Amino acid sequence: MTAIEEFFAMEDKELEFRHNSEIIMNRMEEIEGIAGNPIDKAIRWLKRKAYESRIPAVDTGIDFLSLCVLEAILRYFDRKVEAHYEGKENIFKDKPVIFAANHETEAEHLYLARACCELRDLDYFMFFQKFNFKSISNKKDVPIFFAKYQLFNYPLIGTILSSTAFPIERELHDSKSMDIGTKFLRRGSNVIIYPEGTRNVKKQKKAKTGVVRLAIDNKVPIIPIGHHGLFDLTGGGFSPKKKGIWYCSFGEPIYYNEYYDKELEYEDLRRLTGDLMARIDQLKENGIRRIEEIKDQQFEDSLQNSVNEIVVDKFERLKKKPKNPIDTLYRKYVKYTSRIPILGDYLDAFTHSLIRFSTDLLMNPLNFDIKIKGKENLDQYKEAIIASNHESFFDIFLYGLKLVPDPMIKYWGYLVPGEKHDVTTKTWFMMKKELAELPIISSWTLSAGGFPVARGERDIRALEIAKALVMKGRRVVMFPQQTTYKNIDVNSGKTGAVRMAIETKRPIIPMAIKGSYNAMQRGVLQVLFPPKHLPIHLNIGEPI
Structure with a gap:
């Protein structure tokens, strides 16, 4: 029985206290100097005490409020960002998956988290109707993305982001982040990774092989994502400066069954990563083309x-x-x-x-x-x-x-x-x-x-x-x-x-x-x- 099968075989009582927030809190405390302000420290202390006292509703309630704040930000951004999706039917509903996307701005963390949730449009205010607290607690329905640790240094921002992200140290070739990604996958959560490791708009940078290695080690597929438009709207920042279109394309899942339980050479990982990035680039180009088509159609309609x-x-x-x-x-x-x-x-x-x-x-x-x-x-x-x-x-x-x-x-x-x-x-x-x-x-x-x-x-x-x-x-x-x-x-x-x-x-x-x-x-x-x-x-x- 694989680790993922063991996860799904767990009893609800056991699951109730296997809170994924603890993984993120531990990681935040391991990185020196991160989120060291009194506010974030106090919130982490409260969450840890609730976890140790076996009161998951408190910890989960904080996550719930954090997600509501993120959705409120998105609702504000939605006044200017017109989001379009293609290929969402490729998202699994019953098993974990890795989403691999291109990276253009800071704002796409929130938009990809919304897009990659197959059960809803990340309507956080409707959580009580669609999910129970345990679902939020285990983050099975909230995708987790890798984020640079500097984002967690802003007061309260770190706590809010920890509801759907965990910090990594890009400069140190953070191998521990892959171990944490493995923990999330084995607990049934979806993970969002940017293979290029940093923001990039023009020519593709050399992608890291970690995303392919993570997929093979955990025997999960990768769903490539190519998106375009947010950089033009935000100017590379966080909030959109003007109205426009963001187009997000989901590709078909990529399986690596033939590589499971095998020792892979670096050249093989590099080749597979290159194939993945080529697919992401194709999806991005599709988004660029579709945005122009949508603009042309909107213009045609406006002439009426x-x-x-x-x-x-x-x-x-x-x-x-x-x-x-x-x-x-x-x-x-x-x-x-x-x-x-x-x-x-x-x-x-x-x-x-x-x-x-x-x-x-x-x-x-x-x-x-x-x-x-x-x-x-x-x-x-x-x-x-x-x-x-x-x-x-x-x-x-x-x-x-x-x-x-x-x-x-x-x-x-x-x-x-x-x-x-x-x-x-x-x-x-x-x-x-x-x-x-x-x-x-x-x-x-x-x-x-x-x-x-x-x-x-x-x-x-x-x-x-x-x-x-x-x-x-x-x-x-x-x-x-x-x-x-x-x-x-x-x-x-x-x-x-x-x-x-x-x-x-x-x-x-x-x-x-x-x-x-x-x-x-x-x-x-x-x-x-x-x-x-x-x-x-x-x-x-x-x-x-």
Whole structure:
């Protein structure tokens, strides 16, 4: 009878007092200086006294509270981390197993502990409904992972982690940790190990052979895990900094039956470890691919939302989006009011009219002599691609706020929809993402009709958003030259506008602006103080 069979043959009475926490406490006390603060010492003393007095409920209750704290942390993180799993059916329910995973951040300890529990989603608050205290006490349903001993030096953190982890000394080639792993496996607990021994994001490091040796010595299979996404969300730290996806893939169990009870050479262990790491790498690559597929699908689904929701989502995905209260609240205001039927349209129209009014004060006749020629060509189509040259920052004032139907120029169109416009009609335009990253300016451009594009980065999603706006009955301004030029260079234009016109089956309306470059050369502060009477001409051509 193997040790594992003996474990399952134990009487419940005997099991009740074979508390795995004692193993972890003993290990913590063996490592010099670890968790030496008074708080952790007091808790360990209480747990040991409870164990010696054969009162396992006290010891287990502390573990239970520790697990609840970990779950509370995960619940907080879940606001930003969208977890996806694949292959969880490969997890055993009736015998111990070793989970071998890649290691990218500190946060994955908690997420892997949740993912590797086959009976639940590590919903710690539901322990009383799904498990008894003995199950928690023996940690048969809570996977144990190897963690560097430095994590246990933080007050209370060491005690909380000891509910599902035990410390190892990586620098000293800690062979005793393998002995402790053996104890857990023989008592029926699952173990999580990082074969690389430390965090690694890019190229795989040379993995240790201990995980394979542990599996063969204890005659248990290894389930490889490849996951991806947490490093991008946390920046390598513990807490996620932004919203995103974490994908965790479980491979099929790897058995080493042919190596049981045999003496293995180091070369054999190295070969088997290399095969294991290759499998983990494949699963990680699968996660990378699946994350992109999920993002693409989410983006496709988001294009079915309202126009404002689509554009706000683009602002929210900026890495350096303004996080001050004004811009944050305004983005939420635009997003949620757009979901309100009818009233939401008029709220959006009211905001746009205020932005236009402020711009009319700046772009007044004393400062600028603005002449628009060919506007009748624009009025023929409610939905079209406008292709224009780009001379300066002032262009967005003109495109976003002057190229609206005449009733809206006179403001009464914001209250009364017409045959060729509704109250939310405005001309949308692409702009460099740097403008959307400026405080206050970000909200202004959002209301004016701008949405960010990452120039030079093949921002496919910006083009998809532009396409969605056109298909939803809006006009979109695109700058084929992508940046400001004093003169038009016919050889510098990109093909995006033409491609979009063909794909959406909508016309292109060519437009040229002249004079804003000269105005910008004067300097913004000088231009805004009258009188200047700077000429700016917009020539709108016939649709193509």
